[in-house]
Amino acid sequence: MPRRTGSSGWLEWPQSPIRAAVLVLVAVAALVVVVRLPGVIEDLEREASDNSALSYADREVAGGNGVVADQSAVYAARALIPENETYHVAVSPDFEGGSNLTVPYAESYYQYFLMPRRPAQDASWLICYACDLAEHGDGATMVWQGGEGVSIVRIEH
Amino acid sequence: MTVHALAGLALLNLVLFASGAALLWAVRGYDSWIDAGRLAGLSYLTGVAGVGSTWTLLLVASVPFSLAIVLGVPVAVTVVAALVGRRLGRRLPVLGSIGGGPGVLAGALAIAAAGLLLEAAFRSARLAGLYSWDAWAFWVPKAKAIYFFGGLDEQFFTTLPGSSYPPLVPVLDAAAFHVMGSPDVVTLHVQYWFLGVGFVWALAGLLSERVPVWMLWPFVLLALVAPRIGRRLHVPEADLLLDYFFVISAVLVCFWLLDREPWQLAGASILLCGLVLTKREGLLLGAALLLSAVLASGGQLRVTWRPLAFMAAVPVAVAVPWRIWYVAQGVGGEGPAGGGLNPTENVERLWPSLRLAIETLVDTGYWSAIPLLTVGALAVGALARARVPVVFFAALIVFVTLSGGWITWAIPELEITDEFDANPIVRFMGAAALASVAAMPLLLAAAWSAATERGSQ
Numbered sequence: 001m002p003r004r005t006g007s008s009g010w011l012e013w014p015q016s017p018i019r020a021a022v023l024v025l026v027a028v029a030a031l032v033v034v035v036r037l038p039g040v041i042e043d044l045e046r047e048a049s050d051n052s053a054l055s056y057a058d059r060e061v062a063g064g065n066g067v068v069a070d071q072s073a074v075y076a077a078r079a080l081i082p083e084n085e086t087y088h089v090a091v092s093p094d095f096e097g098g099s100n101l102t103v104p105y106a107e108s109y110y111q112y113f114l115m116p117r118r119p120a121q122d123a124s125w126l127i128c129y130a131c132d133l134a135e136h137g138d139g140a141t142m143v144w145q146g147g148e149g150v151s152i153v154r155i156e157h
Numbered sequence: 158m159t160v161h162a163l164a165g166l167a168l169l170n171l172v173l174f175a176s177g178a179a180l181l182w183a184v185r186g187y188d189s190w191i192d193a194g195r196l197a198g199l200s201y202l203t204g205v206a207g208v209g210s211t212w213t214l215l216l217v218a219s220v221p222f223s224l225a226i227v228l229g230v231p232v233a234v235t236v237v238a239a240l241v242g243r244r245l246g247r248r249l250p251v252l253g254s255i256g257g258g259p260g261v262l263a264g265a266l267a268i269a270a271a272g273l274l275l276e277a278a279f280r281s282a283r284l285a286g287l288y289s290w291d292a293w294a295f296w297v298p299k300a301k302a303i304y305f306f307g308g309l310d311e312q313f314f315t316t317l318p319g320s321s322y323p324p325l326v327p328v329l330d331a332a333a334f335h336v337m338g339s340p341d342v343v344t345l346h347v348q349y350w351f352l353g354v355g356f357v358w359a360l361a362g363l364l365s366e367r368v369p370v371w372m373l374w375p376f377v378l379l380a381l382v383a384p385r386i387g388r389r390l391h392v393p394e395a396d397l398l399l400d401y402f403f404v405i406s407a408v409l410v411c412f413w414l415l416d417r418e419p420w421q422l423a424g425a426s427i428l429l430c431g432l433v434l435t436k437r438e439g440l441l442l443g444a445a446l447l448l449s450a451v452l453a454s455g456g457q458l459r460v461t462w463r464p465l466a467f468m469a470a471v472p473v474a475v476a477v478p479w480r481i482w483y484v485a486q487g488v489g490g491e492g493p494a495g496g497g498l499n500p501t502e503n504v505e506r507l508w509p510s511l512r513l514a515i516e517t518l519v520d521t522g523y524w525s526a527i528p529l530l531t532v533g534a535l536a537v538g539a540l541a542r543a544r545v546p547v548v549f550f551a552a553l554i555v556f557v558t559l560s561g562g563w564i565t566w567a568i569p570e571l572e573i574t575d576e577f578d579a580n581p582i583v584r585f586m587g588a589a590a591l592a593s594v595a596a597m598p599l600l601l602a603a604a605w606s607a608a609t610e611r612g613s614q
Contacts, residue, residue, distance in 0.1 A: 018608040021537045022372070022601045025530055029375035029597070032526045036382040037270060043388060044277035051284040059343055062286025063293050105290075108318075112293045115340075116305035118312060 067109045069098030069129070070146040074113050077127055080143060080152055086120035091129040097148030102129070126153040162344040165336035170201070170351045172231040177204025179235040180427065183242035185420035189253025195365060198358025202405055203424060205352065205398075206431025208234055209325045210475055213434050216328060217478045221307040227332045260370045267374030271361075274381050275354055275390075282346040282391030290578070292393045293342075295319045300330030301340050311486060320488040323479050325434035326395040346391040349398075353390030356401040357381070360595060363408050368602040379530070380594040385523040385587060395436045396584045400591045402432040403442045407553060408595050410450050410468075414461070414545050422468045429472035434479065438564075442588055443472060445556035453549035493567040506566045509573045514561035517575050517586045518554075524590040531593040534600040543603035550596035557589040 051059065061071050068074050081087050089107040098106070110127060111119055126136060130149040133140050139156035178193065178200035187193040193200075208231045215230070216222055255261060287293050295317040302313040303324075314320060333348045334340045361377050381387040389397060406428035413421035429446075432439040447469050454461040519528040531554070538547040561582055565571050572579040 016608045018537060018541050018604050021533070021540075022605050022608075025533045025537065025597070025601060026372050026375055028526065029379050029530055033270070033375055033378040033382055036525065037274065037378065040382045040387050041274055041277045044274070044281045047388075048277065048280035048284070051281065051286065054284070054286065059284060059286045062342075063288040063290065105294075108294050111317075112298045112301070115298060115301040115313075 061113070064109045064113060066099050067101045067105045068150075069095075069102050069106070069148045070150045073127065073144075073146045073150040073152070074110065076144045076146065076152055077110065077114055077125075081114065081117050081125045083116050085125060086118050086123035087114065087125040087127060088119060088121060088123040089127045089129070090131040092131050095130040095149065097130075097150070122157065124155055124157065126155055127151075128153050159341075159344075162337035162339070162341050163347065165338060166333060166344065166347055166351065169227070169332060169336040170348075170355075172228060172235070173204035173208055174201040174355075175204070176208050176231040176234040176238070177201050177206075179238035179242065180204070180207055181420075181424065182247055183238040183245065184423040185418075186242070186247040187250040189250045191253035191255060193250050195362040196359075198355050198360070198362050199405065199424065201355040202352075202359050202401060202431075203427050204231065204234075205329070205355070206402060206428045209329055210427075210430040210434055212328045212332065213323070213325050214475065214478055216303065216309055216324065217482045219308060222303050222328070222331060222335075223307060224335045227335045264370040264374070267370065267378065270378055271357060271374075271381060274378075274387060275350075275357070278353065278387070278390050279347070279350050282350040284343060285346040285391060287342045287345075287393065289392055289394055291319075295322070296326055296394060297330060297340075297342055297345070299324060299327035300334065303327055303331035304334040304340055309482065314483075315486050315488055320486075321483050322395070322437055323434040323439070323476070325431060326398060326436075330393065342393075345393050349393055350391045352398055352401065356397075356405070359401075359405050360408070363405065363412075364595065364598055367412075368598040372601055372605070373598045376530075376594055376598045379525060379527060380591060383523070383525040383527055383590070385583065386591070396587060399432060399435045399439055399442070400588045402428045402435060402439075403446070403588050404591045404595050406432065407446055407449075407550075407592055408599075410446060410465075411453075411546055411549050411599065413464075414450060414453050414549060419464070422464050426468045426471045429468070430475040433472045433476040438560075438585055438588075440476065441560045441564075442557065443469065445553060445560055448556055449549050449552035452552045453545050455544070455548070503566060503569055506569065506573065507562075510565035511559070511562035513565055513573050513575065513580070513582055514558045514586060517561070517582050518558055518589050520575070523583060523586075524593075527590050527593050527597075531597055534597040537604045538600035541604035541607035543600060543607060546596070546599050546603055550592065550600065553592055554589050554596075557586070557592065561585045561589075 057071060058065060061074060064074060065071060089110045091103050091106050093103060095103060106129060128151045133153060136155055141154045142151050143154050144152040180203050181196060181200050211230050287297060298313060298317055302310040330345060333345055337344055357377060361373060364373050406425040409421045409425040429443050432443055447465060450465050451458060535547060535551055564585060565573060565580060565582060574580055575583050577583060
């Protein structure tokens, strides 16, 4: 397989079955490209248009919109919990809001969204999905309540 | 997304390109500025791999990851490579000329078509949200941890999913956050778009040395219109970057088997450093590449094994520190729990696992016409007796497919399915599909040349 030195050899009409086969394969590839390219560009443009039509919050929360049940809860958590404090996400298995992704994935989504805040079991903040406040003693004070039974609780240890 | 964030990303990618261009100049030199422009994509990916690997090693050595490191490392790589190049007697390139004829027109049309698609991909990436589970569950959180805490934070790096995954992608993301001025996960998609553009440029630029324009671009564009590739260029995950490093290093190794120019192995070695630090599958793909080169060496193995061993030794050495770090943190290993080497275990999964890998590779729903045309190109190459590229790429595709089957077989928790959330087989087989894209024009050009030579005899 030599390096290319000029165009003469590449532009000759095929005189052997091998060259004819090469031409056929290149032609098929080119045909597939011609058929598919407009559709791919159209899909990308539609996606760009959909992305630009989103609100800032919908775009920033993105995958979390199907997880956190109440979008305002993630913003409230970010506003209320100082960056150097810890939090814990408690999702009751009985939580009926959100989607089937909420119970298994809400905790990991908050972990991503709230960084640099660190998750911890004995945290001073609780993001509560239908959890029982009484379990957290007298020091638990609800500081924010959103829709679908999501609340943010300050815990004095 | 702000102009500041986009300008920051442009600066980051410019310094990555500059460092790669200097590295290539040191190991290869440029005949002309046209030659340098043709290899600009390769320069960029070399810079990403070289600088990304250096950042990763510094992080593992507990050097705080700051904006000074983000910009200082590529600048230092550029200066050191330039000094080495000068010491080796490299000269500044001359102007050069593009040439003329119908090839230029065909090339311009093809580049315009690729440009249309990449421009649409940019607009899609510019305001994209983070939807992929892998991205928000661990790739980007790891990047945020590096950005906010300046290092491999023990809490996050030992508890997030995929704790043993190498950190080059989170490091690259964290570098992007630094130059953007904030952890802007929307604009981060543009960084992945840059990587995609770099790959297309690298592939086309490298292959254009041996493949005429009319034979090259249909296959490059074919990759871009494949459903699993062209529409995912901007997704902030490691899969495509892994494939980029793998495919470009494979092309360089194939060229080296033909030309024996040392810079080709040096370039491949740098890219393989990126490969083994991008995903744990990188080690498997690197081994497949090395084995394929050994097979394609044939009777020349006595001559080729030393340079090939040296090429492989550098990425192996680069991969070790990260493995030491996570083992020291008590994180489980990267391989399957049982080792995955006892063929008597889970015998009933052996054939279904391999069949899944094969079926995934030939699925036109993922890869469009790539698999079908690859079979044709390999057959034509074999008929034309283009032994080295045929053996090398056939072995590469077979080894990657066997590796894909091995992953499913060796990890019994993986279901035998191509569902994305139950088995990574589609992600993994992307390496074979993209390698096929590089193989086809090379094989066909070799066949065309062989037919020309025979016709003239």
